Amino acid sequence: MSTGKTTGRLTVLVAAASLLTACGSAGTAAQAGHPGSPTSTGQSSAAANPKHSQQSSAAHGPANVDVADAPDTATMVCSDELRDSIARLLRVSSVPRGHATWDGTVYTCRYNLTAGPLVLVVHQSGSKAAAERQLKAREKALGGRAITGLQSLGLPAFQDRAGTVGFAKDDFTLLVDASKLSGTLGSPDTSQTDFAYTVATDVLACWSHD
DSSP, rough: OOOOHHHHHHHHHHHHHHHHHTTTTTTTTOOOOOOOOOTTEEEOOOGOOOOOBBBBBEEETTTBBGGGSOOHHGGGBBBHHHHHHHHHHHHHSOOOEEEEEEEEEEEEEEEETTEEEEEEEEEHHHHHHHHHHHHHHHHHHHTTTTGGGGTTSSOOOEEOOSSSSEEEETEEEEEOOTTTHHHBBBBBTOOOOHHHHHHHHHHHHHHHHH
């Protein structure tokens, strides 16, 4: 990785928390759950908190699994906060709302951007060790390489050349896939991988805030 790119990423680490100033604030609307719907097994303590505002469409996974029952940690990737952050990164006034699905274990949010689809996936495992195994499996499947040093944020992480970045935190695995994006991503020298990394750090900043 070039010195310029490394410097740029380190700047991202400093700025990430400020990009999501509304994260977890009182101004974030709560989302009510659906009575009678089952919660996922091994749900983290984050699910006990009020829901982040999730303006995605109410897509459903398998029978009896409702997207509204996904844990807060997962729904953050489809929240208005992240949507606003993506708009700032792309230097546009707004981006379309994400389309969310939840199958009881995997929460997926797809943003259909002008530059192409941006897909964020949060996989909930039963433990931290299981989340790290999930991350390693994805790294191997994508032919990625581990992110090391300050850029890993002290967490297990990987990236591939096509534009996917992954992190494991607690019992969750986060994947940001920007591989299908094209054109200028905020600035002329921003690659799909760097864009995915920046979006991932925004999500992690919000997770840490909670």
